[in-house]
Amino acid sequence: xxxxxxxxxxxxxxxKQFEAVVGKNGVVQRREELITYECDGLTSYRERPAVxxxxxxTEQVAEVVKICDRHSIPFxxxxxxxxxxxxxxxxxxxxxxxxxxxxxxxxxxxxxxQVIVQPGVINSWVTQTVSGAGFYYAPDPSSQIICxxxxxxxxxxxxxxxxxxxxxxxxxxxxxxxxPDGSIVDVGGQIPxxxxxxxxxxxxxxxxxxxxxTEITLRILKTAESICVLLADFTSIEAxxxxxxxxxxxxxxxxxxxxxxxxxxxxxxxxxxxxxxPRDSGGILLVEIDGLAVEVAANKQRIAEICQKNGxxxxxxxxxxxQRLRLWKxxxxxxxxxxxxxxxxxxxxxxxxxxxxPYVLExxxxxxxxxxxxxxxxxxxxxxxxxxxxxYDNSIPGELEKVEEVGGEIxxxxxxxxxxxxxxxxxxxxxxxxxPEMFTATDLETxxxxxxxxxxxxxxxxxxxxxxxxxxxxxxNATGEIAKKFEGVEKF
Amino acid sequence: xxxxxxxxxxxxxxxKQFEAVVGKNGVVQRREELITYECDGLTSYRERPAVxxxxxxTEQVAEVVKICDRHSIPFxxxxxxxxxxxxxxxxxxxxxxxxxxxxxxxxxxxxxxQVIVQPGVINSWVTQTVSGAGFYYAPDPSSQIICxxxxxxxxxxxxxxxxxxxxxxxxxxxxxxxxPDGSIVDVGGQIPxxxxxxxxxxxxxxxxxxxxxTEITLRILKTAESICVLLADFTSIEAxxxxxxxxxxxxxxxxxxxxxxxxxxxxxxxxxxxxxxPRDSGGILLVEIDGLAVEVAANKQRIAEICQKNGxxxxxxxxxxxQRLRLWKxxxxxxxxxxxxxxxxxxxxxxxxxxxxPYVLExxxxxxxxxxxxxxxxxxxxxxxxxxxxxYDNSIPGELEKVEEVGGEIxxxxxxxxxxxxxxxxxxxxxxxxxPEMFTATDLETxxxxxxxxxxxxxxxxxxxxxxxxxxxxxxNATGEIAKKFEGVEKF
Numbered sequence: 001x002x003x004x005x006x007x008x009x010x011x012x013x014x015x016k017q018f019e020a021v022v023g024k025n026g027v028v029q030r031r032e033e034l035i036t037y038e039c040d041g042l043t044s045y046r047e048r049p050a051v052x053x054x055x056x057x058t059e060q061v062a063e064v065v066k067i068c069d070r071h072s073i074p075f076x077x078x079x080x081x082x083x084x085x086x087x088x089x090x091x092x093x094x095x096x097x098x099x100x101x102x103x104x105x106x107x108x109x110x111x112x113x114q115v116i117v118q119p120g121v122i123n124s125w126v127t128q129t130v131s132g133a134g135f136y137y138a139p140d141p142s143s144q145i146i147c148x149x150x151x152x153x154x155x156x157x158x159x160x161x162x163x164x165x166x167x168x169x170x171x172x173x174x175x176x177x178x179x180p181d182g183s184i185v186d187v188g189g190q191i192p193x194x195x196x197x198x199x200x201x202x203x204x205x206x207x208x209x210x211x212x213x214t215e216i217t218l219r220i221l222k223t224a225e226s227i228c229v230l231l232a233d234f235t236s237i238e239a240x241x242x243x244x245x246x247x248x249x250x251x252x253x254x255x256x257x258x259x260x261x262x263x264x265x266x267x268x269x270x271x272x273x274x275x276x277x278p279r280d281s282g283g284i285l286l287v288e289i290d291g292l293a294v295e296v297a298a299n300k301q302r303i304a305e306i307c308q309k310n311g312x313x314x315x316x317x318x319x320x321x322x323q324r325l326r327l328w329k330x331x332x333x334x335x336x337x338x339x340x341x342x343x344x345x346x347x348x349x350x351x352x353x354x355x356x357x358p359y360v361l362e363x364x365x366x367x368x369x370x371x372x373x374x375x376x377x378x379x380x381x382x383x384x385x386x387x388x389x390x391x392y393d394n395s396i397p398g399e400l401e402k403v404e405e406v407g408g409e410i411x412x413x414x415x416x417x418x419x420x421x422x423x424x425x426x427x428x429x430x431x432x433x434x435x436p437e438m439f440t441a442t443d444l445e446t447x448x449x450x451x452x453x454x455x456x457x458x459x460x461x462x463x464x465x466x467x468x469x470x471x472x473x474x475x476x477n478a479t480g481e482i483a484k485k486f487e488g489v490e491k492f
Numbered sequence: 493x494x495x496x497x498x499x500x501x502x503x504x505x506x507x508k509q510f511e512a513v514v515g516k517n518g519v520v521q522r523r524e525e526l527i528t529y530e531c532d533g534l535t536s537y538r539e540r541p542a543v544x545x546x547x548x549x550t551e552q553v554a555e556v557v558k559i560c561d562r563h564s565i566p567f568x569x570x571x572x573x574x575x576x577x578x579x580x581x582x583x584x585x586x587x588x589x590x591x592x593x594x595x596x597x598x599x600x601x602x603x604x605x606q607v608i609v610q611p612g613v614i615n616s617w618v619t620q621t622v623s624g625a626g627f628y629y630a631p632d633p634s635s636q637i638i639c640x641x642x643x644x645x646x647x648x649x650x651x652x653x654x655x656x657x658x659x660x661x662x663x664x665x666x667x668x669x670x671x672p673d674g675s676i677v678d679v680g681g682q683i684p685x686x687x688x689x690x691x692x693x694x695x696x697x698x699x700x701x702x703x704x705x706t707e708i709t710l711r712i713l714k715t716a717e718s719i720c721v722l723l724a725d726f727t728s729i730e731a732x733x734x735x736x737x738x739x740x741x742x743x744x745x746x747x748x749x750x751x752x753x754x755x756x757x758x759x760x761x762x763x764x765x766x767x768x769x770p771r772d773s774g775g776i777l778l779v780e781i782d783g784l785a786v787e788v789a790a791n792k793q794r795i796a797e798i799c800q801k802n803g804x805x806x807x808x809x810x811x812x813x814x815q816r817l818r819l820w821k822x823x824x825x826x827x828x829x830x831x832x833x834x835x836x837x838x839x840x841x842x843x844x845x846x847x848x849x850p851y852v853l854e855x856x857x858x859x860x861x862x863x864x865x866x867x868x869x870x871x872x873x874x875x876x877x878x879x880x881x882x883x884y885d886n887s888i889p890g891e892l893e894k895v896e897e898v899g900g901e902i903x904x905x906x907x908x909x910x911x912x913x914x915x916x917x918x919x920x921x922x923x924x925x926x927x928p929e930m931f932t933a934t935d936l937e938t939x940x941x942x943x944x945x946x947x948x949x950x951x952x953x954x955x956x957x958x959x960x961x962x963x964x965x966x967x968x969n970a971t972g973e974i975a976k977k978f979e980g981v982e983k984f
Binding site (some may be wrong): 057156166184196205292426444445465 | 665686
């Protein structure tokens with residue numbers, strides 16, 4: 001239905017309706033201004049939205065969504081546009097609802113350790129707001145100084161500290177939602193476990209396909225009494241991997257554990273020159289240890305011993321904030337550095353059981369040899385979350401497709417060893433075709449039922465997560481089985 | 493529809509079908525044997541099921557559910573029947589699917605810290621199975637030596653250790669489910685964060701209204717290097733409450749923090765004679781501290797200082813297992829003891845923000861004075877989860893109704909201060925009428941949409957969670973609004 005309508009749509013009266021809600025300043029429709037919004041962090045897919053709308057309040061979001069619903073216009077929510085799986089990728093003739101004017105911190109409740117924010121609030125602002133009082137917000141994606149909490153909620157973002165503290169879903173207590181028909185609903189609340197169905201958990205990670213979060217209640221944590229960072233330098237990346245398993249097996253859960261391979265080390269040393277990461281290292285392991293001072297001191301000792309036992313050539317430990325930042329600097333710059341040493345890079349995001357790390361790294365190396373692409377490995381080793389960076393040159397026609405294929409092989413490898421096709425970047429437009437690698441048709445259908453309930457017209461972020469051919473349009477999502485499921489529903 | 497059919501149903505051919513699936517031994521239908529199944533731990537509601545079926549495998553559960561679906565028979569899953577909100581309460585002419593023959597531990601994977609169990613496996617068996625290897629399963633309801641993991645999943649059970657480690661939902665990685673139409677679906681998996689919608693999280697706590705879990709993948713944790721229990725004795729329960737807030741504010745998260753008031757203390761001393769809890773105490777605080785030995789030693793010291801500052805008369809600390817058990821003994825026996833000092837007791841389960849503890853305890857005392865019922869307070873103080881025990885005599889006609897009213901007042905009080913009507917016992921049949929105190933009509937409707945998708949005929953555990961008059965039958969759950977929502981669905 002949509003495919004027929006959309007070419008002939010007269011946007012003028014619709015834009016007028018948007019302007020009535022958000023003002024003229026809140027609507028972007030000039031072609032050259034729309035270019036910014038053609039893609040998110042996954043730059044290999046592009047599509048220009050018809051209109052961008054920038055609401056400021058829940059009510060404005062609801063009104064905008066109602067207009068879309070009334071006119072059957074697909075709409076896509078976008079935060080800062082830093083997502084790496086194309087979750088905020090527009091579709092043809094869609095409305096992009098951008099939350100960058102929704103940046104108010106609505107409530108800070110230190111006593112109950114929670115903060116209520118609008119979705120456009122930047123991740124790092126939350127910690128900045130409460131750090132003076134000794135608190136912080138745990139999920140810390142690499143993009144934390146620019147990515148939005150709304151986007152984090154949509155993609156269930158992770159970060160370095162998620163090994164110990166869990167990903168976004170573990171830190172969202174409640175949500176105010178605008179559903180795809182424009183109705184406003186509250187899910188969850190101010191206490192961790194609410195009765196009834198856990199719709200908060202359902203919504204987090206649903207990538208905009210169930211509605212738009214307009215107020216988010218976040219849990220904040222007490223800043224640890226003591227933090228230290230340990231850098232261990234190994235002659236092989238496998239030895240770094242074994243150390244990670246040994247640390248966890250010893251019952252220690254550090255704040256974070258990151259591994260970088262030789263290629264990544266040299267890339268960051270070329271670009272940001274930390275002078276901490278030895279260029280001849282086979283792999284470095286960065287461990288952040290937090291807790292009581294006595295606990296940190298004890299764990300630091302135990303971790304150092306484990307690394308030494310596994311052949312670490314050198315161990316550096318930093319406790320003061322400046323020294324710690326210095327050790328982290330290279331890791332934080334790893335993606336950007338890859339962009340400097342290669343014209344382009346394709347970042348993959350997969351998860352494997354920790355114990356499979358040596359095998360998987362070996363297989364990735366074999367893939368690199370076979371395909372001829374250099375692959376840099378940077379990863380959240382503690383939770384088995386890999387981020388292989390495939391280096392290539394996008395100006396050579398056909399290269400992207402080949403690289404995507406290599407990326408796909410890595411994902412299949414992750415699934416084969418019992419892992420997942422996404423750790424923290426989401427499925428978005430990029431990985432939906434790999435969903436059947438992980439889920440049976442019935443499993444996927446079950447998710448689709450849920451989607452159909454919240455989003456029956458398929459207008460909220462169409463073409464994401466679920467592996468339907470993009471060309472088939474959203475209506476095709478409802479397979480015969482789903483239609484059958486819904487047949488009886490009207491009777492109630 | 494159901495209300496007309498059910499009186500005339502000819503059970504004989506249906507029972508034959510059940511017998512074909514589970515064998516004659518797997519079907520219970522003699523009136524006197526069915527009495528056991530009339531209620532769960534909430535004994536004030538009773539209803540005899542028509543038939544009890546005891547399957548042994550996922551496939552058998554699926555076949556039994558398919559028979560129910562085919563004949564439009566309401567079915568209710570039941571584990572050990574220890575639930576306290578009537579979640580496993582039968583409805584008239586229903587089939588009770590009891591999982592007590594599904595008690596296999598299917599897989600123990602220490603390397604990846606997970607265990608796969610059938611739903612009838614008893615909670616404490618999981619820890620018993622893995623404790624030799626230095627692991628344990630964290631959620632520990634008071635009933636842990638008898639309650640089933642399937643029931644824990646349905647009710648999202650908590651326990652003493654949930655302050656630090658979270659409730660059941662934080663420890664379930666994946667589920668094999670039999671949906672209400674008999675189809676078998678896998679949700680979640682072996683790694684903590686799977687892509688797609690978090691249906692595992694949605695299912696945990698859905699109280700049997702979305703289907704039956706037949707295989708449950710649980711996360712197990714490393715046993716702490718050191719554990720100690722601290723008992724502080726205060727002249728007032730308020731001082732114990734303030735100490736709890738102060739401990740959390742100091743950034744310490746103990747394994748558990750429990751408070752018992754004078755009435756509870758005397759009840760347990762009468763019954764189990766721990767000789768640890770002073771009979772003249774205004775309130776005792778029990779704190780379990782776990783972690784590295786150095787960490788436990790440091791926190792023990794800090795917690796003792798906080799308690800002393802708040803006027804603790806005496807502090808006892810136990811580190812060896814026997815001594816620890818002795819300090820816990822009274823707390824573990826608190827409910828049973830209430831049953832000994834009063835002919836009957838009604839246990840309430842509500843949550844409040846920790847900071848409201850002194851105010852709420854004062855209000856509960858006022859309610860006790862006003863109503864004339866003694867109320868014993870035993871609670872998971874760290875997470876603000878109250879368990880007031882209202883003591884009464886059920887043999888006096890009309891008393892239960894009055895006590896339920898007092899219980900209802902306590903729930904309203906919890907909601908008023910920003911808390912919840914259930915912490916860990918679920919809503920079940922008991923509390924559904926209080927759901928509108930916490931949720932708006934739209935919020936509840938959103939949950940109902942989800943229920944309708946999984947359970948369109950309303951056969952899976954009807955009459956639970958949602959506040960519809962029981963007499964209206966399940967069809968009435970679909971309000972005009974919901975019907976409207978589903979109108980368009982068929983078109984897809």
